[in-house]
Amino acid sequence: MTSSPAEASFYDNPVIPGFHPDPSVCRVGEDYYLVCSSFEYFPGVPIFHSRDLVGWRQIGNVLDRPSQLPLPADAMASDGIYAPTIRHHDGRFWLITTNVSHGGNFIVTAERPEGPWSDPVWIDLPGIDPDLAWDDDGNCWCSFAGAHGPDFHGVQIARIDPEAGKVLEGPEPAWAGTGLQWPEAPHLYRVGEWWYLMIAEGGTERGHTVAMARARSPRGPWEPAPVNPVLSHRSTSRPVQSTGHADLVTTPGGEWWMVLLATRPVGYSPKFHVLGRETFLTPVQWEDGWPRVAPVDLRAPAPAGARTPVAAPRRDDFDAPDLDPRWISPRSRPDGSWSLAQRPGWLALHATGSTLDRPGCTFVGRRQQHVESRTAVLLDPAAGRAGLSARLDEGHHYDLEVADGQAAVIARIGPLRQVVATRSVPPGPVTLAITTRSARRWPEGEEPAGLHVAAPDYLAFHVGEDPEPLAELDGRYLSTEVATGFTGRVIGMYVTEGTAWFDWFDHGPLDVAGP
Template identity: 35%
Template sequence: MKPFRNICILVSIFITLSSCIVSMQALATVPDDPRARNPILPGFYPDPSVVRVGEDFYLVNSSFEWFPSIPIFTSRDLINWKQIGHAVSNPDYFAALNKVDTSRGVYAPTIHYHNGLFYIVSTCVQCGQNFYVTSTDPDGPWSKPIWIEGDRGIDPSFFWDKNGKSYYLGTGILNRQEVTWPNPNGIWIQEIDLVEGTLLGDKTQLTYGHASNARWTEGPHLYLKDGYYYLMVAEGGTSEDHAVTIFRSENILGPYIPNHKNPVLTHRNLGEDVHIHSTGHADMIQTQNGDWYAVMLAKRRFDDLTPLARETFLAQIKWEDGWPVFNPGKARLELDILIPDLPWTPIESTPIRDNFSTQKLSLDYVTLRAQTREWLTIGDKGLMLTPKFASLDEEHQQPSMVVRRIQHPRYSASTRVDVENFEKQDEAGLVIYRNYRNHYKFFRKGNSLQVVHNHKGQSVVIAQTFIEDDPIILAIEDNGPMLSFIYRSDAGASKVLVSNVDASSTSDEVAGGFNGPMIGMYANTSLFDKSKIAQFSWFEYKGTGVH
């Protein structure tokens, strides 16, 4: 019996040590600092909506004219988010997106989960209006869009009542005689058949907003808690006057009584110099532990500019006297936030350099409008673009351009570019792009290397130099309000072509609109020939300051 007893003791010790090691590993993953950094999704990620399924959270954002449409993220701790796909990635589904104006396209999606099925409902302005897609798996594939008959508003959302009925919330005013002030809007509700996408019965107006002259009431979300239906909306427009207001009713069709402490979140009373501004368009979520949080959009100001457009932030919610309080004791968004009481689940960082080693582009990259991608291939030489006759300086174009979101107020980006069968009028290089009227191009054209600045529609060559035909490495550094454009050969030393270039053209203050700044690679020609190839061996993006 003694050998057997010794074996048991050894096994017991081994199990105990293993448990300790596992416990130590688990503790090692918990951050020492209980605080995290807002925004949770930096860069052009506006109009967030969130849903929880079990221990997993899923979040979506607007994408406007960029494609694939509606990025989808997942997280287990509400801090670390990983992109897992897009709601619409088949360009055949969104052919009309190719004709939309700048800052039109896909607005304000909301994500839902009901009876084993995920729903994402959104608006495609100038390209079919309101639609939804479904999937049993948030990773996809997602269904073909189902277009909703009977609504031409924006910012739709769904709600399933306790009696099993499905409801659709839309924006608009049912009786114009009831509103007389400038820029009004309202929220209404109607039953919907989610098999056919057909609205049923009559519309019921729920609110025009909290104030007697509320402007641009939109972004409705409906929640059922403790016997009340809570209607949360955005008001004031998605800029400095943005705000979140909330109403409640014991009946889903109303009447909805406003919270006397509205707006429950806004920064419009903090002055024009506040760092975080334009807060609004919130969506609340309850964790599996019973805690409440909200995601919302806001902007950040750097050097008197808003360079990154609308971003996704997180706030804690505490319920008091039957109403939600955002960031109790502070009532405003902050850069530092306490980490939620959830399993800390960090994700693998995106590599600084993309060597294009797989056959598919990273989910970070998008193209302008819903193009088919026969002009884009990935092979041994990296990313290869066939230049199209599609100017970056004109609206409604579908250029050979692959870009990602700029996520830092200070950053650097670079690439190695070579060309095949290019003629002297053909271009290939880097681009910082906000819209067709506001962007920067750094490119080779024949034996010339040029920097072109397009500011409010005025395009100017601000620097150029002679180069050889060899591959060349191009780099752009954003040091705050100024840009530097740098180049070198494979073996040569870096040279600054031009520096101290005003970086404001892609900011909200200059460019305006609902979209955000992008950076990446492009190729262009005035004479199409499919044998022409721009080869980008790699692409690097690195934030050099706070995110």
């Protein structure tokens, strides 16, 4: 018997850990729905459901068909889908976002959040980070961030026909923020007699902030908040950094909350965030007509009625008729590259490219969601070349690979590719595991060779039942501080020659027992 989760007096941040940036949220009755950016990964725009803002369950992906997510085969890492906004209006769910690799801004709609979502309705508006808001007369207003570069004009607003994708009025400049770089991520809200425009600025790194302005009409003029930013952790010693790109939501009881992206950098200066930008939650109060946002803590008092979250299953035995929505692949996942039917209870992967160092490979992975983690698979390589990879992009990944009776640990760091260690393995299925462990957790005398306080974590690669790792590698090279970009680590299965079979996949906290 499974017991119901207990009422929670506190909640832990992030509420959606791992590479889940640019959150946007809406409430329908007592249900909350949240979406995040997905960049070059397919399927795109993960969508989550919650009843209390604390426990979130992924219920699908908005862009789950190639017709919705046309990405060039050579689309660069960290391109693709930027900053979706989800809203519920007139009985329908609306989502607007930007495909920076193909076509620009577009809208999709659905009757149910699980989908199916429509094919894109493209809108002739420049820039990124679009938002949707409706006034009492039924007019739809789209605010967006102008294109970065010499023609950047801050946040602009247009009146649009969202059904047809037509611009009816504007766009007109709205607000350029407080003078910090890259005013972006606008969201427009009607609160009482005022329209509020919330933006992010300062860049999505450590200088990230949230700022506010208000006006009597979406056409402006806009009055900045008397104290901006309304949220920032820049130049503080708080463990949560890069706070920004936020959205607001109310509870049925009238409480206000903010979801936002932030990071958890660790290691030595300048520190490294290896999981990417994650989704956090913090309460909001209103004073004198302006929001007062609480600092973002790792543990904080929970919303009224919140329940202790139930963890998503860490193990996938590939017994379902389709892949779990948590599985993602770079750019595409052709039908012929995978199968759950060819060998029941196993995931078959067929090679579509010969290397992980270039686009086009067969890779199916999940976002790393725990700073200290263990990820394991049971692999039958057959006559193929396959394994388990911790990936940031084509130029930054660590692979535990099996081929021709040998297991090898391979490191790709920028222009360098090196086989770090090898070991013979017997024919047949073999367990592969990657663990991530922070430097402070290594017992004295057992530290990896060359351990330095700068490392945010170390990745250890295990083959079979041998407790000794085949190799241990510094985790900072799989961080965006080194590789650049907007994503986070994804750990997954791959094949670069022939066909390989995977019986199960398990990802969870390091100190929680797995297979």
